[in-house]
Amino acid sequence: MSSGIGLFDAFLTLYLSEGTMIATAILLLGSILVFFKSKGKKAVRLACGVFIAYSTVYLALIAGMSFLFSSGHP
């Protein structure tokens, strides 16, 4: 029993898995690389910008959760 069960819980687990974290980190690095290599290609740079923003927010969320989930001491 939870505040979010079934499919949502399965999706959340996948979204917060280490595989997704690694994929997002790769997406961030790739986007940064392509962003700087695509001077003059406005559409590509825009797409990279969106990816960079999303990846940064996601990884910041994970970093925040990692800090909060540190429950080693009372």
Next chain:
Amino acid sequence: MKKKMSMLLALIMVFSLCCPAYAASDTAKNNALASAVQDVVTREHGDMVVASRVDWLPLEDVSGTEYAYFIPLKSGDSINGYSVISHVGNSNKVLKTASGPVSSELATAIIRTAADNDVARIIYEFPDAFLAEKNNSFYKICTSGSLESVNAEDYNKTNASYFTSASVASQNQTREEITYGELDDRTVGRFIPIPNGNGGYYYGGYQAWLTEQGVSQFYANRSCGVTAAANVMYYMATHVSGKSALYNQTGSLTKSKFNAFQRSVYDYLNPSVIGVPTLNAMINGMVDYAESRNVTLTPITSPASWTHSNVRNYMSAGLNAESPVLVLNWNSPIADLDWHWVTVTKLYGDNVSMYMVTSNWGERETYDFNTWVDGNSVYKGTIYFV
């Protein structure tokens, strides 16, 4: 003159009669409080005893109203925990009881702080914070005995609403306890009785022990889910027919054996940098571990909506089936449950509130069930297995 003397004598006589009456009334009230606490302590914490009245400390709320007592709990001569009981009006409400090494340290720190002549008063912030007012500044009393400075403005702002509601709840009520669900072996020394080396017992495992099994401090700090899962599987292995193979050690229970066991559970739950963040992740890891031991472990899920009665019924069903119930919270109004997994061993209530007894950091801790259920949380859940 004779008349005046008679009046004075009469006044003295009335006064001398009243004083013992008040004293008797106070003694009766203190005895009732001690008895109420001792009941809870005996029931929940085994053989500890309530310290004598002279050792009790008055606790105030932020506005300076004395509303509760801090009561040390003793095992023999040593302090092994504490209880906080409110005494507003005729109501004796046990707000919190805690025992074990950390609670013992905190209790000692509180007693030492209260003995400091510069400390004007001790303030209790439900459920865990004890603050000292010293030289017009607020300090949080830490388990180490140190005082951590608290910003007075923030403190007042944050806690004003709680203390308002606490005083409303503390009305004249007769305490009546109802047990909704409980494990057969739920007391200290019966629930996963890991000897603590001082003649006492831990109440379940402690995640920090994992560092002794080669797990880094970083991941051990995020392994509350692992310890909670190990608690559940050890208890089920020893109490539920057909589950004995879940526990992979032999011989009598020791800290190192339980630690080796929780390490093997760790390998299946595989906490990430954010620990075990969802019920689904917990279910997958525990079922995988059980399968590796050729045991069928089935998670019991419920599509029922998140209400008091539904959650209470769900958890009670697990406890009464000898299955400790796991509770996960991301954010929670109860600081101890914030971003954390704990193992529930009993659910009970009275006509004021409901409580859940948990194994948390190797200690027995009791929390307010309604605060947990009602509290705003991005994600929270509970699960048990059969």
